[in-house]
Every structure is written in structure tokens, then in C-alpha cells.
Amino acid sequence: MEAVPVWLRERRTGVGRPAERSRAEVTAAAIALADREGLAAVSMRRVAAELGTGAASLYRYVDSRDDLLDLMSDEVAAGYELPAPEGPWLPGLLEVCRQGRELMLRHGWLPELVLTRSALGPHGTDLLEHTLAVLAGHPADVGRKLETFAVMNTLTAAFALNELNGDSGACRRQGAYLAHAITAGRHPHLAAALTSAPLVPAPRFEDTVSRVLVGLLGQ
Amino acid sequence: MEAVPVWLRERRTGVGRPAERSRAEVTAAAIALADREGLAAVSMRRVAAELGTGAASLYRYVDSRDDLLDLMSDEVAAGYELPAPEGPWLPGLLEVCRQGRELMLRHGWLPELVLTRSALGPHGTDLLEHTLAVLAGHPADVGRKLETFAVMNTLTAAFALNELNGDSGACRRQGAYLAHAITAGRHPHLAAALTSAPLVPAPRFEDTVSRVLVGLLGQ
DNA sequence: CTTGTTCGGGAACGCTGTTCGCGAACAACG
DNA sequence: CGTTGTTCGCGAACAGCGTTCCCGAACAAG
CATH class of the missing domain: 1.10.10.60 (Homeodomain-like)
Structure with a gap:
């Protein structure tokens, strides 16, 4: 409970044997x-x-x-460098996402934690505060701003996870099955898609996040 | 390897002891x-x-x-009911997301699997094929359509996970710490946000997903 | 020095994923 | 029918896990 x-x-009081x-x-x-x-x-x-x-x-x-x-x-999350927010909100949020992606690529185990558990510690709280500060002048209601914060984190983590897994075996497996599904012939659109494009196109992180943010918050 | x-x-050939x-x-x-x-x-x-x-x-x-x-x-994923795509793409994709959310709420363990592992089996492949079919007439390039598929799944899973955890203890913990952070006084925007709104506002799933999809694909 | 309190950590409990190897069950063949 | 080849079922074992118990050691305060 x-x-x-x-x-x-x-930390307890200064009594008893001190911790090593x-x-x-x-x-x-x-x-x-x-x-x-x-x-x-x-x-x-x-x-x-x-x-x-x-x-x-x-x-x-x-x-x-x-x-x-x-x-x-x-x-x-203490690794974020959060300058005092100024200027329009979109670049401000994009900078947060860019830093988040970098932290997650540097610590390959982070995306899994961010995606599956939503605990907000002191530094996570600071990050939320900063995000709200960047959006201080935006007319959206509070609910949508909190939602935006969650979507930013989720999307950044999912993106980083894909980048991290992209080169290793996980993608090969998927590729192997998709190739099989194509030759079976019952997936015409899939076949057209995967033959007309590189299998793992270079993901455009900032462009994608930017589109999503504009979709959520307007302009 | x-x-x-x-x-x-x-399954192997019909030789040997039959499996039970x-x-x-x-x-x-x-x-x-x-x-x-x-x-x-x-x-x-x-x-x-x-x-x-x-x-x-x-x-x-x-x-x-x-x-x-x-x-x-x-x-x-076999539980999706995917009618032949017709009409505009947005309602088609929203229907996919709606069904996905329902499946995930019915199987509370699914979001975690969807978020952390990206294996595409036969039914997942069918879902991807259906998504591409819905978007067949859309001018976006293939990369963006695949990206849209991934974002749809990720966002739906994250949403479902929040709904599932919302009532239980996880949210209480977070609330407890956020309350502490507010009283400390160093998070003015957070304080304003959490006092001016219900702590866990009813999430508008379809509205949010719709905005994200429009952001990604236009119109 | 005594008392109160905390810390360090070996040992143990019940659980996990996975492998080994053997006996049993079957199909095909002679 | 008997033999052979192959697969299946699965008890036993291995290494590792998170966590709890409990006791001796270490310190602060009186």
C-alpha cells in the first residue's frame, strides 16, 4: 500500500550505521x-x-x-538541456524531441522503459514543466497539451527503438516473412510497396514529429 | 542463425509419432x-x-x-474485421484504430507486446495490406504510408495502455509525486495545469488519432 | 560503556527459460 | 509381424532470477 x-x-536521519x-x-x-x-x-x-x-x-x-x-x-532525463523557452512553440518542442531521441540512442535500453512504464520522476517532471512552458502561449486546452507531451515521448521512443533494432536481426526476420507473404500473391499493395521502395527507408524523424505536432496543435 | x-x-512430414x-x-x-x-x-x-x-x-x-x-x-490480430476498403481514407484508418483499441482493451497484455516488439505475422501482414489498400489512392509516397502504419499501431497501443493503467495504482503514484512537485513551487505551469483541469481527463481517442493522421497525410 | 538504530550481505525460497536424454508412439518397409 | 527411422512427451537438471530473513557489524547518542 x-x-x-x-x-x-x-534518507533516514543521521542515526545508526552510515550507508556505504x-x-x-x-x-x-x-x-x-x-x-x-x-x-x-x-x-x-x-x-x-x-x-x-x-x-x-x-x-x-x-x-x-x-x-x-x-x-x-x-x-x-537529467541529460536534457532545457533553455528558457522563447519564440514559437514548434521549434521548441522539436528541440525537446531531438534531444530525447539522442538520449535514447545513447542509452538503447531507454525506449523500452519509456514505452512500457510511465513513471514521472523529478527530471521527467521538469521536462513536462518545460513543455508546458513552451506551450504557455498556445490556445489549446490543458488536456491536449498533456496529451501532446505523452505523444511526443511515445513517438520519440518508438522511433528510437526502430532505429536501434533496424540494423540487427529483428528486421531480417520480419523481412524474411514479408518476402514470403509477397510471393504468396495475396498482398498486392504490399508487394507493390516493397518492390518500389527501399525496404528500410531512412526515417525522417524531425519531419514526422513535426507533422504530428502540427496535427495535434494546429498551424 | x-x-x-x-x-x-x-509441421514436419507425416512421419514419426503424431503430435498430441x-x-x-x-x-x-x-x-x-x-x-x-x-x-x-x-x-x-x-x-x-x-x-x-x-x-x-x-x-x-x-x-x-x-x-x-x-x-x-x-x-x-486475427480478430480484426477488415471489409473491402471503400470511400475516403481517413474513416478507413480510424476504423482500424478503433478495432485495434478494442482488441487491446480486451487483451490487456497486448499493448506491451505491440510497443516493444514489432514482429509482423500473417495477420499483422494482412492488417498492413489492408492499410495500404485504404491508402491506395493517396498521393503520399510508400515510406510515409508505412510510417503511418507504424504510428497508428504505436499510438493505439500507448493509448490503450494508458486507459488500462489509468484506474489502477500506477496513476496514483504519479499523482502523488506530481502533487509534491507542485507544492514545491518550482513548476508554475504544471501547477496551473493540474489545478485548472481534471487530473485524468477523458481521453478522446478518435479525435487525437484523427488529428495525427491528418498531420501525417494531409487534408 | 550501553543502547538504539541502521547497514551489509550470506543463505534460502520459489520461480524462471531452456537443454538433455530416454522411453514411448507411430509410419513405412521388408 | 518385426524392424527401422523418426518424432513426441516430458522428468530431471542447470543456471539464473527477485526477494526475504536474519544476524553480526558499525555507528550516534545518552
Whole structure:
């Protein structure tokens, strides 16, 4: 029934044996491990080994592995550089998306976390605040602005995920089946599409996001 | 190095001991289990127990748990009812999204699979073919149409996921932290937004998707 | 020095995906 | 009918997982 998110459970008083590590240290170790070997490698035991300690010790800093994943997401979100918003809103939002994509490409495990869990930590909250600030002069109602924030994150993560998976095996598999589906003959439009164009066209990230944002917010 | 996807690995010849079950039966059992207890409950042992057999037996029908998840996704995609496309493209695509959302709400484990893995099985391929058929008369190039297909699926899944998580604990946690962030005072726009509007406004699915599609494809 | 409190972490529990290998079941062939 | 080839069912085992228990150690305060 602990409805309190990770970020609010803070360090106890200065009494008792002092902790040898900090929550930030644990988070950093988990991020380093994920960057090196992927999200699946982030187990409590592996993270603990990274720190030269035992798995059970981590539970002094984190309530569960899921909490640790939330901390990782939010910590990366600290990498946004958010200047004071000025000028028209579209370039402002595009800059946010551009930075988001870069962070996600640098941390290939991030898109999965962003897409499947929606926890907003301190830095995520700052990002939302910045987005609302960019849209401060826009006439859309609050609901649509929040919706825009969610769509931006989702689309950026999905885009980054595609880019990351694009070169590896996942796309080959799909390609293999699509090729089979084409030769079967019952998918004329698909056949026409895939023979008339490169299989994986260079995705135009900013153009696509821009169109979506204009669709949502007008102008 | 098996680049062949699940759907192409077919039943062997009629030689040897006949199988007691079928791949479809295994898939159906996994779906039933996921519907009842969620995706986390879909372990090889649990699915096997559902069928009254041993866990190792499943590997006669499926190469891995991931394969089974792909089969589950595609099997649900068989639930689309795709009439021959006619009329303008926007209502045609909206109907696809509407059906997708309904399927995902009926199978709460689907959004996660759609968002994180992009495998296209036979029924997914049919859906793509249908989408391209609806857009047959549209002047956009092939790349943008494929992109539109991906965005439709992603957005629908993300929307459904939010609806499914909306009432449960996940949103409470977020709300708890956001409330804290507001009282801290450093997020004026956020504070204004969350006090001037209901915390979780009724999401207007079709309106949002419609705006995004028009943004991507024009008109 | 004692007391209160916290931290570190080995050990254990129940679970997971997957592999191995053996016995059983069947089709085809002689 | 018997033999052979092949597939299937699946118990047992392996390595790994998240998490909890619990006890000894380490410190602050009195």
C-alpha cells in the first residue's frame, strides 16, 4: 500500500550505521551496466557485483528492481538541456524531441522503459514543466497539451527503438516473412510497396514529429 | 542463425509419432492465461499446466517463449474485421484504430507486446495490406504510408495502455509525486495545469488519432 | 560503556527459460 | 509381424532470477 513513489522515500536521519553507498551510486551502476550489456543484464545480482557488494544490500537503497528501473529512466532525463523557452512553440518542442531521441540512442535500453512504464520522476517532471512552458502561449486546452507531451515521448521512443533494432536481426526476420507473404500473391499493395521502395527507408524523424505536432496543435 | 520467423517453421512430414497438440492450441492456452492473469503469468510451466502437459513439451511447438509471445500477438490480430476498403481514407484508418483499441482493451497484455516488439505475422501482414489498400489512392509516397502504419499501431497501443493503467495504482503514484512537485513551487505551469483541469481527463481517442493522421497525410 | 538504530550481505525460497536424454508412439518397409 | 527411422512427451537438471530473513557489524547518542 506504499503509494509513495521512489523519489519521495528519502534518507533516514543521521542515526545508526552510515550507508556505504548512495541511491545515485546504485542508479549509476545500473545505467553503466545497461549501457554495456542491455536491460536484461540489469539484475540485482549483476548491479551489486558492479558495486562490489551483495545483492541483498541493494534493497537498502531501492524497494524493488522496478524502482531501480524508474530511477534509471529519470536519471537519464537529467541529460536534457532545457533553455528558457522563447519564440514559437514548434521549434521548441522539436528541440525537446531531438534531444530525447539522442538520449535514447545513447542509452538503447531507454525506449523500452519509456514505452512500457510511465513513471514521472523529478527530471521527467521538469521536462513536462518545460513543455508546458513552451506551450504557455498556445490556445489549446490543458488536456491536449498533456496529451501532446505523452505523444511526443511515445513517438520519440518508438522511433528510437526502430532505429536501434533496424540494423540487427529483428528486421531480417520480419523481412524474411514479408518476402514470403509477397510471393504468396495475396498482398498486392504490399508487394507493390516493397518492390518500389527501399525496404528500410531512412526515417525522417524531425519531419514526422513535426507533422504530428502540427496535427495535434494546429498551424 | 535461424533467420526464419516462427510462422514459417511448419509441421514436419507425416512421419514419426503424431503430435498430441497443435501450435494453435498452445497459443490459445497462452492467450487464455494472459487474459486471466496477465502477461507475467505466461511462463512455459504455467502454459504447459494449462494444457495438462509438461513444460519441456512446449518446445516441440515453439522455439522459445519469445516465439510464443509473437504467436499470441498475431493470433489476436486475427480478430480484426477488415471489409473491402471503400470511400475516403481517413474513416478507413480510424476504423482500424478503433478495432485495434478494442482488441487491446480486451487483451490487456497486448499493448506491451505491440510497443516493444514489432514482429509482423500473417495477420499483422494482412492488417498492413489492408492499410495500404485504404491508402491506395493517396498521393503520399510508400515510406510515409508505412510510417503511418507504424504510428497508428504505436499510438493505439500507448493509448490503450494508458486507459488500462489509468484506474489502477500506477496513476496514483504519479499523482502523488506530481502533487509534491507542485507544492514545491518550482513548476508554475504544471501547477496551473493540474489545478485548472481534471487530473485524468477523458481521453478522446478518435479525435487525437484523427488529428495525427491528418498531420501525417494531409487534408 | 550501553543502547538504539541502521547497514551489509550470506543463505534460502520459489520461480524462471531452456537443454538433455530416454522411453514411448507411430509410419513405412521388408 | 518385426524392424527401422523418426518424432513426441516430458522428468530431471542447470543456471539464473527477485526477494526475504536474519544476524553480526558499525555507528550516534545518552
